[in-house]
Amino acid sequence: MFKANIDIFNAHILIVDDQRTNVDLLEQMLEAEGYKHVSSTTNPFAVVDLHNTNEYDLILLDLKMPGMDGFQVMEELRKNNSDIYVPILVITAQPSQKLEAFEAGAKDFISKPFDLMEAKVRIYNMLEVRLLYKQLEQYSRSMESWAMHDALTGLPNRRLFVDRLTLAMAHAHRKKCTTTVIYLDLDGFKLINDSFGHDVGDMLLKIVADRLVAAVRKEDTVARFGGDEFVLVLWELDSPDGVSMLVSKVLMTLSEPYFINGRTIRISACAGVSIYPDHSEDMETLIKKADIALYESKRIGKNGFSIAVDSLS
Numbered sequence: 001m002f003k004a005n006i007d008i009f010n011a012h013i014l015i016v017d018d019q020r021t022n023v024d025l026l027e028q029m030l031e032a033e034g035y036k037h038v039s040s041t042t043n044p045f046a047v048v049d050l051h052n053t054n055e056y057d058l059i060l061l062d063l064k065m066p067g068m069d070g071f072q073v074m075e076e077l078r079k080n081n082s083d084i085y086v087p088i089l090v091i092t093a094q095p096s097q098k099l100e101a102f103e104a105g106a107k108d109f110i111s112k113p114f115d116l117m118e119a120k121v122r123i124y125n126m127l128e129v130r131l132l133y134k135q136l137e138q139y140s141r142s143m144e145s146w147a148m149h150d151a152l153t154g155l156p157n158r159r160l161f162v163d164r165l166t167l168a169m170a171h172a173h174r175k176k177c178t179t180t181v182i183y184l185d186l187d188g189f190k191l192i193n194d195s196f197g198h199d200v201g202d203m204l205l206k207i208v209a210d211r212l213v214a215a216v217r218k219e220d221t222v223a224r225f226g227g228d229e230f231v232l233v234l235w236e237l238d239s240p241d242g243v244s245m246l247v248s249k250v251l252m253t254l255s256e257p258y259f260i261n262g263r264t265i266r267i268s269a270c271a272g273v274s275i276y277p278d279h280s281e282d283m284e285t286l287i288k289k290a291d292i293a294l295y296e297s298k299r300i301g302k303n304g305f306s307i308a309v310d311s312l313s
């Protein structure tokens with residue numbers, strides 16, 4: 001469950017005011033409050049670059065400045081920022097400008113001359129909302145990644161695999177080339193767990209994942225469907241010979257010895273292969289055919305592979 005853990009005083013704050021005395025006053029106040037990252041500029045033209053580099057959590061922006069006023073700065077910030085939320089608190093001596101400032105994107109305001117107590121509270125409140133929002137965003141990104149990856153190996157899981165295969169098939173359709181699906185299952189993996197323990201089994205699965213990733217190209221996908229089942233999506237293999245050579249290479253890599261906790265462990269794998277569009281143009285059928293081919297190769301014996309047949313059987 002999401003649990004907020006924010007340190008408001010670690011926030012990055014920029015003060016923008018052409019009057020050095022105002023800048024100094026705000027800077028001193030914020031530093032006395034305990035804010036650790038406060039910087040300032042008296043040059044409104046520098047704000048966009050500064051924000052792009054430092055991604056401030058809060059910009060205290062004077063509205064009335066020569067050359068470029070606060071409204072123009074806000075407009076430039078909005079134009080140059082992919083983040084729709086620009087954290088601006090305007091500083092104004094003219095109450096009549098407040099509404100206009102809100103319409104231009106300001107989130108709150110501080111009146112001049114400063115009421116320091118009020119300024120402190122407004123800054124704190126705005127930072128609280130900003131940092132909570134940022135943390136929630138990070139959390140939802142990590143949840144998204146978690147939902148798409150296998151926790152043990154970090155490989156894509158079945159959901160992400162389906163996305164990647166969809167993409168590879170669309171590419172193959174456009175380029176009139178192939179996409180290959182390789183369904184892999186280790187031989188006698190249960191015995192590894194039973195003989196050496198689940199932890200050793202886990203370590204072996206992680207090494208298997210690393211070897212598979214190393215054996216294919218960067219654009220290919222190696223996914224784990226759970227247990228000792230791994231499924232690969234390969235882009236643009238040009239001939240059945242190429243496929244056979246690659247699967248043989250993968251199986252050979254997996255049958256190399258594994259050195260885990262001072263032990264040397266050997267294991268092999270079987271594979272089933274299906275090719276888009278030769279065996280099917282439908283994704284589910286393509287995966288099913290690779291799975292059936294895998295069972296066929298398991299039936300024949302260890303450390304081998306079968307290629308799908310044209311019709312589902």
Ligand SMILES: Nc1nc2c(ncn2[C@@H]2O[C@H](COP(=O)(O)OP(=O)(O)OP(=O)(O)O)[C@@H](O)[C@H]2O)c(=O)[nH]1
Nearest residue numbers: 185186187188189190191193198201202226227228
């Ligand atoms: N260490 C470990 N074991 C797992 C994990 N997930 C599933 N397993 C085990 O993997 C084993 C898979 O067993 P089987 O599907 O019978 O595979 P196998 O022993 O390789 O049998 P064949 O495929 O017929 O050769 C089971 O013992 C599961 O408990 C995991 O994340 N870590």
